[in-house]
Amino acid sequence: KQEVTQIPAALSVPEGENLVLNCSFTDSAIYNLQWFRQDPGKGLTSLLLIQSSQREQTSGRLNASLDKSSGRSTLYIAASQPGDSATYLCAVRNEAGSYQLTFGKGTKLSVIP
Amino acid sequence: NAGVMQNPRHLVRRRGQEARLRCSPMKGHSHVYWYRQLPEEGLKFMVYLQKENIIDESGMPKERFSAEFPKEGPSILRIQQVVRGDSAAYFCASSPQGGRGDTQYFGPGTRLTVL
Numbered sequence A: 001k002q003e004v005t006q007i008p009a010a011l012s013v014p015e016g017e018n019l020v021l022n023c024s025f026t027d028s029a030i031y032n033l034q035w036f037r038q039d040p041g042k043g044l045t046s047l048l049l050i051q052s053s054q055r056e057q058t059s060g061r062l063n064a065s066l067d068k069s070s071g072r073s074t075l076y077i078a079a080s081q082p083g084d085s086a087t088y089l090c091a092v093r094n095e096a097g098s099y100q101l102t103f104g105k106g107t108k109l110s111v112i113p
Numbered sequence B: 001n002a003g004v005m006q007n008p009r010h011l012v013r014r015r016g017q018e019a020r021l022r023c024s025p026m027k028g029h030s031h032v033y034w035y036r037q038l039p040e041e042g043l044k045f046m047v048y049l050q051k052e053n054i055i056d057e058s059g060m061p062k063e064r065f066s067a068e069f070p071k072e073g074p075s076i077l078r079i080q081q082v083v084r085g086d087s088a089a090y091f092c093a094s095s096p097q098g099g100r101g102d103t104q105y106f107g108p109g110t111r112l113t114v115l
Helices: none
Strands: A004-007 A010-014 A019-025 A030-038 A044-051 A056-059 A062-067 A072-077 A086-094 A101-103 A107-112 B005-007 B010-013 B019-024 B031-037 B043-050 B053-056 B065-068 B075-079 B088-095 B110-114
Touching (some): A010 A019, A019 A030, A019 A086, A019 A107, A030 A062, A030 A072, A044 A062, A044 A072, A072 A086, A101 B043, B005 B088, B010 B019, B019 B110
Parallel strands (some): B010 B110
Antiparallel strands (some): A004 A019, A019 A072, A030 A044, A056 A062, A062 A072, A086 A101, B031 B043, B043 B053
């Protein structure tokens, strides 16, 4: 059974700092991995999707990497801004269960002005 | 193109009442997924539906929960005789084709509170 763990559970950084969020998964047989952002009281916004054959994806100040064999992914946020404050969720799609997403509990990020 | 819509956004029920949560997928999407997020927990898959068919309900509690996606109208997640442990955020996602390569687009969720 796939399990996804995100560390740390919460993170507080001063504005402008670069930061890394971590995600690990127990079953390396994944189809893809996705990072979401969740704002309080709102839905999920997809940030980056990495296919199992890829090593990384970039969008603006965000960079996500994937090491499938070791079951790890990182989300790097450069030059953090107060608007980046949100909960960041990591989710994997298994090769076996083709449509189910397995989510971690998330990392709650606070960027202090 | 409007995104996935869910209503109500907030729902309060007393123990023993019924809760009906609605999800309108994005235009052109015929695949709907329901997830539940309990307090301090990650989202958990509940059920996957296509129009008029339940494809996978392996994540649904065995009792009191049911889901449908009729030919016309929104998908409905129904919880009968709610208990306090049902208090959670319920998210709906939709996709155009289903399958591994399909991206799921999430709605804003319905926050259910059971008193």
